[in-house]
Amino acid sequence: MNKKILVTRSSMPPMDEYINEIKEMWDTHWLTNAGKKHEELRGLLKDYLGVKDLELFTNGHMALELSLAALGLSSGEVITSPFTFVSTTNAIVRSGLKPVFCDIKEDDYTMDPDKMEALITKDTVAVMPIHVYGNVCDIERIQEIADRHGLKVIYDAAHTFGESYKGRGIGSYGDISCFSFHATKVYNTIEGGAACFADASLGEKLAQMRDFGIVDEERVAYAGPNAKMHEFSAAMGICNLRHVDEEIAKRAKVSARYRERLKDIDGLILNPVKKDVRSNHAYFPVVFEEEVFGVSRDVVFDALNKNNIGARKYFYPITTAVECYRDTYDPLDTPIAKRISESVLTLPIYADLTMDEVDRICDVVGGCRRA
Numbered sequence: 001m002n003k004k005i006l007v008t009r010s011s012m013p014p015m016d017e018y019i020n021e022i023k024e025m026w027d028t029h030w031l032t033n034a035g036k037k038h039e040e041l042r043g044l045l046k047d048y049l050g051v052k053d054l055e056l057f058t059n060g061h062m063a064l065e066l067s068l069a070a071l072g073l074s075s076g077e078v079i080t081s082p083f084t085f086v087s088t089t090n091a092i093v094r095s096g097l098k099p100v101f102c103d104i105k106e107d108d109y110t111m112d113p114d115k116m117e118a119l120i121t122k123d124t125v126a127v128m129p130i131h132v133y134g135n136v137c138d139i140e141r142i143q144e145i146a147d148r149h150g151l152k153v154i155y156d157a158a159h160t161f162g163e164s165y166k167g168r169g170i171g172s173y174g175d176i177s178c179f180s181f182h183a184t185k186v187y188n189t190i191e192g193g194a195a196c197f198a199d200a201s202l203g204e205k206l207a208q209m210r211d212f213g214i215v216d217e218e219r220v221a222y223a224g225p226n227a228k229m230h231e232f233s234a235a236m237g238i239c240n241l242r243h244v245d246e247e248i249a250k251r252a253k254v255s256a257r258y259r260e261r262l263k264d265i266d267g268l269i270l271n272p273v274k275k276d277v278r279s280n281h282a283y284f285p286v287v288f289e290e291e292v293f294g295v296s297r298d299v300v301f302d303a304l305n306k307n308n309i310g311a312r313k314y315f316y317p318i319t320t321a322v323e324c325y326r327d328t329y330d331p332l333d334t335p336i337a338k339r340i341s342e343s344v345l346t347l348p349i350y351a352d353l354t355m356d357e358v359d360r361i362c363d364v365v366g367g368c369r370r371a
């Protein structure tokens, strides 16, 4: 049997580099609460991401939740897309807000601004679009509609670490953009996340909110959770940041090889490369058009599995179809999102995936075709 290929593999720095980074913590005994590593990482990421300011969190999900809170949003409707990881929808619901689901565009799977405006009501307070697979949303049109209706814009930028659009860091768009630094993402702090913003008043609010809402020793202004990033995560982030450009360059090679091998197979739709975007090659999604390809996505998924290759049905099901939402929402309200979720697979991609392994994967995918 061939060696198992997982869908992703977490990036780790050389062990000595990490040990060196954490050594001084045995002198300081300062392990969390905005320590030295935390502040250092924050500064490094501000530069790297090209954003005015950012706050760090224990994960990307808490960055999303507390961004809604910091913008003062606790009731009303938020327009979003169901073609995402369930975190996006959960963040809205857990904040006491009502998600309103907008369909996605056929070509890049991000929220369709043409369908967004019709969903705006007197109760709409914000939009939370997702840069799906690293595909940048229609930022200009979303912002224009939001501005016209006085809506806040919070981007779920979990897939877009290191990307830029029209020469600007992707995290600099919207009122707030949230990144995830989860182990499976292009860049990780083991678990972690960040909210990026330009409005200076948001920084202090976010910092208090992620620390139980504590203002000072005797004042608590908000019923906050604990969502602080600790020093071991920050140290991992400092190390991984030194290598991330190299990792993205390796991902680009994997992505190019996939394209080369798959582009001429009828019935496969490969992820678009948008102009003005510097891509991070976070995912390699393939949409299978069953009528042309001859078999369904699920057949390919099973064939890959049988060959010890772990592809993912990502995102399937869409969030409106999961157990906790399907009684309230109807996946048929967003037919394109539903169809894409039923026909997409993300193929393995990570920096150290070899060209031989990519070829092995492409051989299995191509071999499934029934013309």
Ligand SMILES: *Cc1c(COP(=O)(O)O)cnc(C)c1O
Residues within 6 Å of the ligand: 059, 060, 061, 062, 084, 085, 087, 088, 130, 156, 158, 159, 179, 180, 181, 182, 191, 192, 193
């Ligand atoms: C990973 C992810 C999140 C959640 O981030 P965590 O760091 O795992 O909490 C949210 N939205 C999307 C689209 C994601 O991929």
